[in-house]
Structures are given as structure tokens and as C-alpha cells.
Amino acid sequence: MSLPSVLTLIADRKAGPLKPEAIDVARSLVKGKAPIVLSDGEAVDIPCPTPGPGSASAATIRATLAPYQTDALLLKTRGRRKAVLVADMDSTIVTGETLDEMAALLGIGEQVAAITRASMNGEIDFETSIEQRVALLAGHPASVLEEVWKTVTLTEGARELVCTMRKHNARTALVSGGFTWFTQKVAELCGFDENYGNSLEIVDGKITGRLDAPVLGPDAKLSHLESLTAERGVQLKAALTTGDGANDIPMLANAGLGLAFHAKPNVKKIIGTQINFANLRAHLFAQGYKAADFVAD
Incomplete structure (x- = not known):
């Protein structure tokens, strides 16, 4: 059964490919599962549980991934x-x-x-x-x-x-x-x-x-x-x-x-x-x- 939320990472292709380190950092922030590749070297989905008390906020995740020139969108899986x-x-x-x-x-x-x-x-x-x-x-x-x-x-x-x-x-x-x-x-x-x-x-x-x-x-x-x-x-x-x-x-x-x-x-x-x-x-x-x-x- 799919998890209720997903963290989508998208890299700026002109600045280089999506870095494995960025994916690892993101997974740790949201307690995410193995990434699903949407575009090799460009975008992945990281299935994750619904954020709860004490979870990293979307703003924190976005700021943490910014040095990698990578966008991070924390979204609900349903109705995407x-x-x-x-x-x-x-x-x-x-x-x-x-x-x-x-x-x-x-x-x-x-x-x-x-x-x-x-x-x-x-x-x-x-x-x-x-x-x-x-x-x-x-x-x-x-x-x-x-x-x-x-x-x-x-x-x-x-x-x-x-x-x-x-x-x-x-x-x-x-x-x-x-x-x-x-x-x-x-x-x-x-x-x-x-x-x-x-x-x-x-x-x-x-x-x-x-x-x-x-x-x-x-x-x-x-x-x-x-x-x-x-x-x-x-x-x-x-x-x-x-x-x-x-x-x-x-x-x-x-x-x-x-x-x-x-x-x-x-x-x-x-x-x-x-x-x-x-x-x-x-x-x-x-x-x-x-x-x-x-x-x-």
C-alpha cells in the first residue's frame, strides 16, 4: 500500500544532475522510503509518512535542499x-x-x-x-x-x-x-x-x-x-x-x-x-x- 505523502525532488538540469547526497538528506528529513526515479539524474519521488509533530517542515526541507539547487515539494499522494x-x-x-x-x-x-x-x-x-x-x-x-x-x-x-x-x-x-x-x-x-x-x-x-x-x-x-x-x-x-x-x-x-x-x-x-x-x-x-x-x- 502506498504511503500517504511524497517528497518530490527536482534538480536544475543546467546546474548538474540530482545528487545522491541530496536524495539521502531528503530521505532522512522525511523518514522516506527508497526513491522512485521519475527522470534519471533529474527527479525522484520519495514516498513518506504524513508529517507529524516534530517533523521537518516543508520550508525547512526546501532550505536544506537549496544548496544542491534542487527543488523539494512535500505533497499528498492522493489526487496528485x-x-x-x-x-x-x-x-x-x-x-x-x-x-x-x-x-x-x-x-x-x-x-x-x-x-x-x-x-x-x-x-x-x-x-x-x-x-x-x-x-x-x-x-x-x-x-x-x-x-x-x-x-x-x-x-x-x-x-x-x-x-x-x-x-x-x-x-x-x-x-x-x-x-x-x-x-x-x-x-x-x-x-x-x-x-x-x-x-x-x-x-x-x-x-x-x-x-x-x-x-x-x-x-x-x-x-x-x-x-x-x-x-x-x-x-x-x-x-x-x-x-x-x-x-x-x-x-x-x-x-x-x-x-x-x-x-x-x-x-x-x-x-x-x-x-x-x-x-x-x-x-x-x-x-x-x-x-x-x-x-x-
Whole structure:
């Protein structure tokens, strides 16, 4: 009979393979059984009993494994595989911040990036920040969107995450505070079922500095999560969400598995399930998938 909990270890492949010493340390912390290899040199599951009084906390385990550049996720065995995926776009599914990159090309990069940082760190609310940033784009040619698109790069593991979950009948959605101009293209590139974002108003080939519709912020991200799970006929605990910024916190906190992916410090203070070293493949290992199960189309 399987144990009720599992400690999943995932190494940053670019920094080297998962070290046997890290596995031994982890097993001792959770009184774990022999590791189950999910990906040779990259990820293992360590079955373990439910943590009790005096057990190492998830935060302690994470800190202990950090010097090995290895992520550690202490999860329940039951219900690991999720039926819904809701992912942020910028600095999550793609490596950069598309709005910041637009601004850089237009020569207003630092002004916009400063507002982005304040928003992602929770210093100003998202709706105010997006309105301020979009206003700075007013009058500039919409052709800058095409220029930025040429530089957009998917985060390693993005297609594998989306395509593997879809193969196993999960519903997948890209829900971003960025622009629908980008979310539509990224969703198609990754294979997401659907996408949502903010609609940038463009008139006569120029950015007006306004949005076409209400702002898609943190509350809207949570609403999309709730709608998607309801439509799929499952509870929130059957959903996986991922993101890096303050506007992702509500959806991360309310999903069955919310993963703070290379997240901002204020996000990591609130969300304890974190991927700080590995790529997006970690989201599949967290659900118990083996690398042999992954697909990318």
C-alpha cells in the first residue's frame, strides 16, 4: 500500500544532475522510503509518512535542499494528477515580460519596468500598474508588438507541460495580465485550450494608451480558475496553477496545487509550494508523471 505523502525532488538540469547526497538528506528529513526515479539524474519521488509533530517542515526541507539547487515539494499522494491547468504567461510560460520588452524598444523601458517591479512585488495594485504602463505606450506604433514577438522565448518545458496534461484529458488555460495579442500566439505555440488577457486598444495602427475591456488582474485570474474547474466538473483541489507575481497569488493560494515559479519574494512569503531552480517540467514531476510519459505535441 502506498504511503500517504511524497517528497518530490527536482534538480536544475543546467546546474548538474540530482545528487545522491541530496536524495539521502531528503530521505532522512522525511523518514522516506527508497526513491522512485521519475527522470534519471533529474527527479525522484520519495514516498513518506504524513508529517507529524516534530517533523521537518516543508520550508525547512526546501532550505536544506537549496544548496544542491534542487527543488523539494512535500505533497499528498492522493489526487496528485490535476484535471485543470491555469498558467500565467510572462516570466512563467515565456521567459520575459512582454510589456517591459515593448517599452524597452520604444525607449521608455525603465519607466515601465519600475512600475512592473512595484506591481509584481505587491507595492501597488495591479489595475493601477497596468493602466499606468499602458498609458505610457500612447501614440506609439502598434508594429512594436510584432518586433517583440520575434524575441519571445518559451520557458523550457512549457510545451511538455501543456501537451502532457492535455494528453491526460486536463483542461489548460493561459490566463495573463499581459496582452491578448501575445496570449493568443503563446497559447497556440504551447497548445493551450484557451487563453485570456488584457485587450490593448489600437486605432489606425497606433496604441491609444487604453485597454479595450476591464482589467484582467488577480481577482479575474481567480475567477477564471473557478469557472474553468466548474466547467470541467471538478473542485479547485483538482487544479494546478503556476505564476510568479503578486497578481497570481489568489489563484495560487486557492488551487489544489499552486506553484510559485521562480517567483518574486513577496509571493514566496505566501505560497509555500515553490519551484526556484528547475524548469516547467517540475510541474509534471509534482503530479507524479515520469519523463517517459511526457509529450510535446
